[in-house]
Amino acid sequence: MSTGQGGSAQSGDPVVDLLLDSLARRKATAQVVDAADAGREAARWMADAGVARAVLASDPVVERIGLADALKREGIDVRIWPTGLGKRETMGLEGPADVCGVTVPSLAVAERGTIVLEASDGHGRGLDVTSRHHVALLPADRIVRTLGEALALTFADGRPAPSAVSLVSGPSRSSDIEKISTLGAHGALTEHVVIIR
Amino acid sequence: MSTRKRRDDGGVAYLDVEGTLRERTVDALRDRTLRGNLDTAATSWGESRDAMREHYGLDDMRERAREIRRSNIRNLPALLTQMQEKVREAGGTVVRAADGAEACRYITGLAQARGVKVVAKSKSMATEEIKLNEALVDAGIEVVETDLGEWILQLANEHPSHIIAPAVHLNREQVAALFREEAGTDDVPDDREGLVAHARVRLREKFAEAGIGVSGVNLGVASTGTVCVVENEGNARLVTSQPPIHVAVMGMERVVADWDEAAHILQVLPMAAIGQDAANYVNLITGPRREGESDGPEEFHLVIIDGGRGALRGTEFEEALSCIRCGACLYSCPMWRSVGGQAYGSPYSGPIGAVITPLLEGPSSPASRDLPFMSSLCGACGEACPVGIPLQDLLVRARARASSPATRKSGMAFRAWSRLWRRPSTYRAWMAGWRLMLRTRGKDGWATELPGPGAGWTEVRDMPTRWPPRR
């Protein structure tokens, strides 16, 4: 697990710690940071991963941590969803190869290392899977313990069901060759969760 | 690219399988590579599943799962009506197809009406059952399986051998050879990472071209009209989000009432299927893209297939409809572990396949005659099933229903025998005759060649003419 320079891998909060353990099991990396450092830390992680372009969900959390500016300071090209890029470029067939989709989960499931992504105007359905890297910005108060809780909240009576919800549990993988798990099948090769205190 | 045949009579078994079930099993048993691959697969599944079993109390979760699925099947008509209404409210189209042919006609018709040339698919047993690929190819449309395992099989022009891990019977070298052929170059790596990366790029091109994405459905949730598509690779998300049209194909029995039930089944499924407590991606889709959203399909079509399922409700086979297609019974079955799925000659193999294929094919089909006997009735399948389907009981019932000239003949013989032995007089006459024959046929206390029902015995061993036998 990557701790990030300014973050820590332990938080003292049992639900957060459970999520950290589960994410590690899912082969995702994670760090816990204060809101004031979140933008800089996330940008530094992307720079270290060799990201050339970041596609950001249009979301208050992204703005609050000042991610776009932090990324520009790292020399990373920034696009905000919807990007207006063509289909081939969105799918990574044109343009830079090292693209990172930046999402803001609506919830996370501590027990299983699952993040919940809801499609909306500012949050594309394919944001995390079309890119090579995936960074999720998760406010710590959105963590629940079980999948049952997360689904009950997401599909609560009286709340219109989102057009698409994705439960993402670690980077894309396939076990289709000799039943041995290999990372990076169709979706993102890496998943990094920035947990914001 | 498919050379497979298609049929319009609603049958699910493959038409292009060669030989009898017995011949296919013998061939499979002789294939040592296959045995090795199956062994590795089943062993690693067993180890991971056992870990889950302890950690989450999988066995205790089974009772609830069974109750949920039984009540779903009992209330099926109402749940399907609700599902249909909710999908329509969300802006989707729902089609109820009586059989595979009808479903294929609808989907090929849609593709032709929209001028679609390429269809990208994610893994779905239901589309394999209705032979959608063959139908699309017949209509001049290119079909690309995007699940890595399915794509490998498509390149090999083979049928899937397992519900969850379709290409479980091919090893790395075999896969590399297929990729080289497809790409028309030797420049394909043969390590696992390299092979996966190669496929990723080749298939992205197809996603970008595809006019329709076709997915299966693991569960439909009636209360919101949501379809759940569970996967590990991310291709199902691409299939359901990138092409302008998404067609989801669902067996009519795959519906649950609400999110409470869905949460339970979605937790059980990956543990039973792959021995993990979560699949990598679970895509929960409610209708097409909404106003203001800038990706996702503009059209969403849900095709619900009966294909003989509805008629099973209220019969002694009803519980087979509870199946969530996890594949646990396959891995746990000593038969399947020895011969793999291909020998079954149907998209559904293993214990559940031996039950469901004959039911969907009809009692007089070859599948009905043979498949229920592909089991030692050891009960490992029923034990493994996360929704508590008593598979071994269903197999016994399927055997009772099996009818063939051979089973009819032996049935007649046994009935005659039982009439003879039931009365003391006829029994004594039989024994006297038998003793007389042994004495006249035997030599030195042993009969080496007997006629009639005794022939089978003396073909491989001798029979003593008196007791105790002479040494």
Ligand code: SF4
């Ligand atoms: S019968 Fe049970 S074990 Fe077999 S695939 Fe269906 S749900 Fe899984």
